[in-house]
Amino acid sequence: MGSVHSGMSAAELGTEGWVKPWSGTNGGSCVEAKRLPDGSVALRQSRDPEGPALVYTRDEMIAFLQGAKSGEADFLIA
Numbered sequence: 001m002g003s004v005h006s007g008m009s010a011a012e013l014g015t016e017g018w019v020k021p022w023s024g025t026n027g028g029s030c031v032e033a034k035r036l037p038d039g040s041v042a043l044r045q046s047r048d049p050e051g052p053a054l055v056y057t058r059d060e061m062i063a064f065l066q067g068a069k070s071g072e073a074d075f076l077i078a
Helices: 058-069
Strands: 031-035 041-045 054-056
Touching: 054 058
Parallel strands: none
Antiparallel strands: 031 041, 041 054
């Protein structure tokens, strides 16, 4: 896979392993996630599977998910 970094083409990360951790009635606008071999996580927009992916370390994802669960990200959708 080579060097993995934020902003790289999601296509470079392959087509296997992308999942929609949650979905709703939003007309297909979903975030897809892929766990990478080193434990980091790539995120991409499902409407643009060839577009850029954001790559986060495991610790960054833990911090984000814990913050989101406790309401710290609610301002993003207020």
